[in-house]
Amino acid sequence: MATETDSATDGSTDTEGTGAGEVEARVGLRYTLRQVKRDTTARIGIYTVGFITLVAVLGSLDYYVFDYGVAEAIWYSPVQDPEQVRRLLPPVGMENQYGQGTLEHPMGTDHRGRDILGRLFYGTRIAITVGFMATAIGLVGGTLIGAVSGYYGGWIDDVLQRVTETIYAIPFLVLVIAFMTAFGRDLSFAMIGVGITSVPVFNRLIRSRVVSVREEDYIEAARAAGVKDRNIILRHVIPNSFAPVLVQATLQIGVSILIVAGLSFLGFGAQPPTPSWGQMLSASRNYMLPAPTFSLFPGIAILITVIGFNILGDGLQDALDPRINN
């Protein structure tokens, strides 16, 4: 609560040339939300992200609380079916060499006879978790490094910046692959790895803001009043760099989902039988000719999710950018 008021009062220096009363209202969470609501594209973004997150939450509830309740219903097990005739069914209304699509499996079944819609549904859980966790790791790491680096300057700045530059210098998919080879191939390391690769992005963003904020009068005043450096960074410097970071974080969630899908496609990440979109696409490669729709739907799921975060990020940017509002 305290930081929010801080950012509201301190942020007034950012928007110049407007009335004092109006400036007060131009920053802060509530104002942002009002702006976002007014923007049509941002609203679409919020609805999409909200829907996907809801699906992810419901999927988790089903998985953990009801122990695959819904999943059992739509999860066709080839083991239970002696004839194994219902493998690789196409979506409703289509036909392939394995038969015709049925309403029971609206998007058809995969090579093991499992319902694709059901697996997409559960894949959401992984995509959303990974997106948020990886971004959170990058955000916290990058913000701390960037803030410390920009605030102190000097050799601390030099050392930290060289280290993050080096991390940035290895193409990040390659870096995450090497990282996961070294530490482990499962999903948690994918999150950490992708998080580490996004540290330089947030670092750069925060540092450039901090360097300009550092010279502001109120920081000088806080220092003169004997406020500790750590408190100045946490209470004043970081909250004042909040807006661009929020935008970047939203976009970064989409990027993280894309990278983790790519990693799963290569076999790094969620291991079978856990359903993840990248891994479904990887499995579909062997059935592209008899069942092309098997490759189609997981990709569309990724596309819709990432578009949602991108639209939301763009909307936030418009809402938070004072130049456009004027």
Add this chain to the structure above:
Amino acid sequence: MGLLRYTLWRLAQAIPVLIGIITITFFLANQIPGDPVEIMLGPSPAQEQVEAIRARYGLDRPAYQRFLTYLAGVATGDLGQSIYYDRPVLEMIMLRLPVTLYLTVSAFVFAIVTAIPLGVISAKRRNKPADHVSRIVSLIGVSTPSFWIGLMLIIVFAFYLGWFPARGLPVPWASPADVRGAETQLQVLRTSLYHLAMPMVALGTLQMAQITRIERSSMVESLQGEYVKLARAYGVSESKIVRKHAFQVAQLPVITIVGLGLSTALGGAVLTETVFEIQGMGRLIITAINNQDYELIMGTTFMFGVAFVVGVIITDIAYAYIDPRVAYGDET
């Protein structure tokens, strides 16, 4: 003069970054669980055999010694020996690197050639239908996984329409004897371009979308500049303003984004090569990982880093060439 000094200075700056990359890759490769010697010799090898191999590849020495040896090796152009293939790592990389560079550079050419007109049209007709179409295309482009685009292209253009081959990528300078169905160098080039089309689009789409977005916002800003107003006041035609006055200034952020996009593109090449079964650097690093081939993993990761650093230096120099203020400014 300024440009030459700037180039040299940028090259010198890259050295600590390269040493940093080697440190990171060495550290990671050392963390890899499992014993490469075991993989090489099978489950229960003779003790002397194991020790001989360990001594031969220097695995019996402490890590810091091996690191210094490796660093010295890299400085003299020796990336070590692949344990699995028993060949010099550099030699293996040099076989694969051209394929990956061919793919990546083509993807960027595709991206730039399509993105710049899209972005310029979008900025010129701001908030008109053409702008909306271009913005939606670029939004979809930044949100689509490149490997999925690859899969869809294969299904449609290779399986259904049969226009392009689904796998492999012969380089245009390969000898006709190595390329199936080609007798002359010209036919090699033709085959190569046919193979290139789909991977190029798959890898380039993301870059295309990103460049379109930057080009648009940069052009919008540039078209609002004072010099554009002045040119208009002088009665310069609108198309000439766009072509001559606004366009050049607007290209600076585009160059930056091309440099940064290299990181994504080189990483994406790993995925694209997997989808199209192209024998490039991406496949090499995946096989190296599957074989737990330390030296080869380190070598390929390092080379990916080198490719990116060199790419960024080239874009920086291009930037300095277009905007001489960079080269003459304070060099910090």
